Amino acid sequence: MTVPTLALNDGHSIxxxxxxxxxxxxxxxxxVIQTATGLGYRHIDTAAKYGNEKGVGAGxxxxxxxxxxxxxxxxxxxxxxxDDRAIAGLEGSLERLGLDYVDxxxxxxxxxxRGEFVSTWRTFIGLRERGLVRSIGVSNFKPAHLATLIGxxxxxxxxxxxxxxxxxxxxxxxxANAAHGILTESWSPIGGDGANxxxxxxxxxxxxxxxxxPGQVVLRWHVxxxxxxxxxSRTASRLADNIAIFDFELTDAQxxxxxxxxxxxxxxxxxxxxx
Numbered sequence: 001m002t003v004p005t006l007a008l009n010d011g012h013s014i015x016x017x018x019x020x021x022x023x024x025x026x027x028x029x030x031x032v033i034q035t036a037t038g039l040g041y042r043h044i045d046t047a048a049k050y051g052n053e054k055g056v057g058a059g060x061x062x063x064x065x066x067x068x069x070x071x072x073x074x075x076x077x078x079x080x081x082x083d084d085r086a087i088a089g090l091e092g093s094l095e096r097l098g099l100d101y102v103d104x105x106x107x108x109x110x111x112x113x114r115g116e117f118v119s120t121w122r123t124f125i126g127l128r129e130r131g132l133v134r135s136i137g138v139s140n141f142k143p144a145h146l147a148t149l150i151g152x153x154x155x156x157x158x159x160x161x162x163x164x165x166x167x168x169x170x171x172x173x174x175x176a177n178a179a180h181g182i183l184t185e186s187w188s189p190i191g192g193d194g195a196n197x198x199x200x201x202x203x204x205x206x207x208x209x210x211x212x213x214p215g216q217v218v219l220r221w222h223v224x225x226x227x228x229x230x231x232x233s234r235t236a237s238r239l240a241d242n243i244a245i246f247d248f249e250l251t252d253a254q255x256x257x258x259x260x261x262x263x264x265x266x267x268x269x270x271x272x273x274x275x
Contacts, residue, residue, distance in 0.1 A: 021050060056072070075106040076090065161187055
């Protein structure tokens, strides 16, 4: 299975489907990555806070896939915000991953009460200039956070990774991302935090109608809207199902049905969440 790529605003590209690795530990994630890359996954998403970067690196090394054919993303959390702390943060991530560079580095949370995400972004810009990262972006940033960041630095993130599913559609955030030319990436794309999208009667009805799994329907919903999705799974069968979403399309009527599933007021609030 070949996963299509989407263009980023910095001239690079990103596979539209990736492998989420939270909450896998080092031992688990190494085996999962080897299975996933054998199925065609080329985009792997991790974070310093996940505590599994060493295992991700081991899985990448054991996969046999040339480094230039893989897209590896990691994130730096609040420990690394401000005062050039991201320099040591990325260097530590690279050491654990066993890599010379990552394809995408994200600020994990804006943590606006700290007021350090702009200085952290300036450090990210420097890390990109040093060649330690190809693309830089953010995660869980609201439109106001983006406006502050871009206004202060005039450097636009390539990606904003946000919680997004048919229950949590983030219309305002996606519109702001698009207005700036920022690609939206979905974490927990098939739901989480007790919100079981896969059990939705609407999703299950569509799945039965087209002979696909509920998970494939939801991931196809992401793909058809130009989003990047990073579902996570430990099992080979689910990994295979998740990547097999590029040989069918949802109809306008099916998309309209899914659009009725939004649950306003749900999801994390990045003004108060994150560490």
